[in-house]
Amino acid sequence: MVSPATQSPTQQFLSSVLSQRGPSAVPYSEDTKWLIRQHLVALTTAFPSLEPKTATFTHNDGRSVNLLQADGTIPMTFQGVTYNIPVVIWLMESYPRHPPCVYVNPTRDMIIKRPHPHVNPSGLVSVPYLHNWIYPSSNLVDLVLSLSLLFGRDPPLYSQRRPNPNPNPNFQSSSSNLSNSSSGYPQHQHPHPHPTPPSRTYPPSPYASSRPPPPHTEDPTEVFKRNAINKLVEMVHNDVTGLRKTREAEMEGLFGLQAVLKQREENLNKGLKEMQEEMEALEQQLQVVLMNSDVLEGWLRDNQGKKLGGLENAEEAFECVDVLSKQMLECTASDLAIEDTLYALDKAVQVGAVPFDQYLRSVRALSREQFFHRATSVKVRAAQLQAQVANMAARSQHYGS
Structure with missing residues (x-):
């Protein structure tokens, strides 16, 4: 992480602005502020003539908001000479998910060319790069490069300053020279009306007067070559845009496929966990069954060959080992007896041996009693299972020691 001491003034300014909170904070989404900072730092690195600032932007509905902007000039090359176009790039509230708002910002001695294919009379810029803005790959550096290329083909500004006589006949001025105005934007210096040596020629200026320039003849080969290069650059740009889309x-x-696979992975992990839990539960039940089998085998070994003696009922040969077992036996016997009684009542009402109203009263009373017996059996079974698990744990600890 870069420490504040090693940050450039632009980086420090952006860090301070994007970290502000409260009424003066810029209205950008928190999850995109890092990308906004990256875009502006890359822009000022590639084009030092553009400076990030904060200013108040007024919407068409009258709302005012404090936004970031890149203010300065964009270099362009027109007929072999480099000029600077003053612009303001506004980063709207939805940036970078939506494109910025670009305005050509002419100085007092400049006017906007009318008509212009990419700049309206108010200075608003409309170019294919803005229309084809794609988040998050589109950025300010590529936008300025596109503007520089398009403005070089057709400059959007002209100077409305009229040439003044120069009393010094030896002073010469080239139409390609640029100077800084009081507003901080480059302005064009027009040549003064005086004779110039025939050995020097001056390139035409995009900031020429709105009067028609004098006719001149260009080499058809150069015109064809320049048009072919411009067409080729435009085709490459369109191909790159289509390929990027x-x-x-x-x-x-x-x-999207990754999200589907992620959901399937979560479902598989959930199913695997449920299967593991089910396997653990089955293993516990298996241990209970094995323990019960050991108990029955021990009872058979102890009572093998013994006679019932004077027992009148064979069921008296089985003695419950504890209170829970005795209670479970009684509840189960009562439940089964009520079940047999309900079956007999069904047969009786079918043949007409029992009146229907008496049948309903008997079924209601027996069902209530059966419900209590079954509820008691469930509680007893849970208590027995808990006691068996505790007994198994005690045995394991005993054998382990």
Whole structure:
């Protein structure tokens, strides 16, 4: 992480602005502020003539909001000469998910060319890069490069300053020279009307007067070459834009597939966990069954060959080992007896041996009694299972010691 001491003034300014809270905070989403900072730092690194600032932007409905902007000039090359176009790039509230708002910002001695294919009379810029803005791959550096290329083909500004006589006949000025105005934007210095040596030629200026320039003849080969290069650059730009859209659509599809696979992984892990829990429960039940088998085998060994003696009922040969077993036996016997009684009542009402109203009263009373016996059996069974588990744990600890 870069320490504040090693940050540039631009980075320190952006860190301070994007970390502000309260009424003066900029209205950008918290999850995109890091990308906004990255875009502006990259822009000022590639184009030092653009400076990030904060200013108040007024919407068409009258709302005012404090936004970030990149204010300065964009270099462009027109007929072999480099000029600077003053612009303001506003980062709207939804940036970077939506494109910024770009305005050409002419100085007092400049006017906007009318008509212009990419700049309206108010200075608002409309170019294909803004229309094809794709989050998160689109950025400010590529936008400025596109503007520089398009403005170089057709400059959006002209100067309305009229040339003044120069009393010094030896002073010469080239139409390609640029100077700084009081507003901080480069302005064009027009040549003064005086003779110039025939050996020097001056490139035409995009900031020429709105009067028609004098006709001049260009080499058809150069015109064809320049048009071919511009057409080739435009074709390459369109191909790159189409390829980028295709790749981003493929990435979106892969992200969707990744989400589906993630959901399947979660379902498989959940099912595996449930199967493991079920296996543990079955193992516990198996241990209980094995323990009961040991108990029955021990009883058979102890009572093998013994006679019932004077027992009148064979059931008296089985003695319950504890109170819970005795209670379970009684509840189970009562439940089964009531079940047999209900079956007999059903047969009796079918043949007409029992009146229907008496049948309903008997079934209601027997069902209530059967419910209590079954509820008691459930509680007793749970208590027995808990006691058996505790007994198994005690045995394991005994054998382990």
